Amino acid sequence: MTHADDPQLPGDDTDEEQRFVELLMRAYPELHDDEPDELTAADLETLARITATPVDPRARKGTRVSPRKAVRDWKRHERRRQAAVPRRSPAVAIPAVVAVVAIVVGLVAVGTFLAPERAAAVTPAPLMYTNDSRSVAQVLDDAASALAHAPAGQVPRRESVSTGWYYEVTENANGTTRTVIAPTTTTVTWAEDLSGNTRTVAAQPYWADLGNDALPADTPAPGTLLWEMAYGPGEFSTWYTAVPGDTEDDVLALLRAYGLTDPASAADVMTAIDGVLAAWTLTDAQEAQALRILEDAGGARVLGTASDRAGRPVVGVAAPLPGGTAEEHLLISADTGRIAGFETYTTASDGTFPANAIISYRLWDLP
Template identity: 30%
Template sequence: MADELELLRRANPVPSAGPRFGDRPLDEHAERRLDLLLRGDERGLDRLPHGEERRPRPRHLRRWTWGLGSVAAACVAVLTLMFSGTATAPAVAAPRPLVVEAGSAPVPLDRIAGRAAAAGDTLRLIEGTHLQAWSLAMTSGPGARPPVTLPEERLVRWKADGSHTELVVATDPRRPGKPVVTDADPVPRTVEDGHVLSRRTYPPSWSDAPPVARPPHDAVRLRAYLEEIDRTGPLDTPGLLDAVAGLLDNWTLGTRENAAVVRILADAEGLRPAGAVTDRLGRGGQAYVYDDRAHSVRRMLVLDPSTGAVLGLEETVTRDDPEFGVKSGDVLSYRAWMR
C-alpha cells in the first residue's frame, strides 16, 4: 500500500514542513485528553475535571449531505474519537476555514479570464483526475457524537482502450504519516497513512454524456455541457459550482478549458472576488465567494490567478445546526484538484 501512496505523492509532492500544516496549539483540555489516550489510560477519561463525562462509544456515524449535493467536511478543531470494536483513535485536527490574506487586492474574474485566454494552449486536457478531499461523518438526534474528519485522496486514470482505474487512499497531507480516520468499511475506524480504501478497474466505456464526454473548450458550448451535468433547471450559481466540481471530478482541464470555465464563472450572479488565499496544498490563489442563503452555506472557489485553473472549493456553514453539531463558521467540505 506504500507504493500507491508514493504514486500519489509523486504526482503532486507536498512538503510536510510547509507553513500550511501549522495547526493551532491544543488547549489545556485537549492536551489532557490526548495525554491520557497516548498513555492508554482510557479509565482516566472517566475522571475528567469540571464535571465532564466520558462520552459513550458512538453506535453509528453517517455522512451528512447538504441540499446542494456536496459532501460535507470537517468542522471540529480537535476531536478525541472512540469507535466500537477498535482501538482508541488519536486526536484529529480538522481543517480551519481558508482565510483571505489581509490587505490583498481582489482580482475580478474578467481579468483572470483574460489571463487564461492569453496563456494559449500550454496545458493539455487529461482524462481522469487527482483529488484531495476532506469529508464529514456525523450523527444526529439524542446522544449524537461530534463530527469526524474523513480525509481521502483519489487518483483516476483512463487508458487508451477506454478502460480506467480508480485508486482511493486514506491520507491527510496536513498530518503526514499519522493515523487517518475512515468510514469506508462503513464502520468508522483509524487506519495507517496511505491505507488503500479501494482500487478498481472499470471496463472500456465511451460515453457521449457529460461529465464523461470530452468537454468543449469554448464558453458557449461548455456552458451547455455544464447544464447537462446539473439537470436541476436553469443553471444558477450554486448549480454552476456543483457542475464545475462534477467536471473536475472526471477531467483535468487544459489551458483552453480553464479559460472557458473562468469566462462562465465571470457571468455568475453573486460570485464576488475576495482576495488572495493559500489553499490547503500550499498553492497561492484568488478566492471568489458565493453566499448561498437558501442552504446557509458560504462557498469559496479558489482559482490559480495565472491560468484560471480551479484549485479548490470550500463550503462553510453560516448558521448553527445543533442537530448535527455544526456551528456558523464551521467548514463543511473542501476539495482540492491537482494535475
C-alpha cells in the first residue's frame, strides 16, 4: 500500500496534518504493508493527552487500533477544530506534531531502536517503595478521610495542569543509544461553551541513565513553548461538560462519561480517573468519592510509600491492565490524600518494552 492509497477526508490536508502523516509514515514503514502494526490502548491514551482530544473509547477496552486509523481520527478532529480557529503558522504547529510523533515512536517502536541490553536506560527508574502494612481499603479510606477536611467553597474547575514525558533516542558515535527523558507540562483550560486553550511547555529534561554529560543540542530547554492551541466556541472536545456534583452518583456518572464500564476493574476506574483529570481539576470531595469507587472495584494492591518524581511523599496503589504485561500505579499524596499522579509499569516483557519499566507518568498538583 502506498501513501497515495491512504483514505482521505473531504477537502485538502493542512500543512500540519500532512506533516503529521509524513512523519508517522516515516516512523512506521509497516504502514505501507497490507497488515500494519497496531497502536495499543496506552498509545491511544497518550495521543489523547498530547493532542488534547478525548481518549478513544476503544482504549478503555484494551482494543488495538491501526496507526492509520489513529491518524485519520486525529485528522478528523483537527479538521473540525480548525474550522473555527484561525490558521497558525508552522512555527507554532509543527512542534506539536513532532511532539506527538516522538511520543508514539517512543511508546510503540522504541524496542526496535534500542538493543536489549540498553532497555533499562530508556525509561525513568521505577519509584523505590517502602513497605506499608495497610490494606488497599485502609489506604483509600485514610486518603478519603484526609480529603474530608478540605476548606469550604471548593468547586471543580474546567482546567488541567499535568506534567508527563516522552522519549528522545540519540545514537552515539559507537553505535550505542541513549534516551533523553523530556518531560512536558500541559495546561488545558476550557469553558462551558467548549472554547479554551491548550499550552505545552518543556520541563526539565534528563538522561534516562542519569548521566551528567550534556544533553543533545536540540533538546528543548525548560519553559520552551512546544505547542499552543486555542479553541473557538464548540471546538474543544471532552466527554462531560456540566459542572459535576460531589455525591458518589455524581462522580460515578462523570467517570462513566470518560469510559468507565459496569462491572469495572480497579484498572478501569484508574483509567477513567486519569481521563477525567486530563480535563478537570476536581474538588477534594470529588476525589474522595473517586477513591471510594476505586475501593469498591477491588483487585488493587498496595505498593508502599515513596517519593514521587517531584519529591513529594506518596502512597502507591497498583492495578493490572488488560493484557497481563503492565499495571497502572495510582499515586496518592501522603500529605493531602489527593491524587498526585499515575504511572504505567511493565510487569513482563511484551516484545516492545522490557519488564520492570516505567513507560509513562503523569503528575498533578505540582506547585
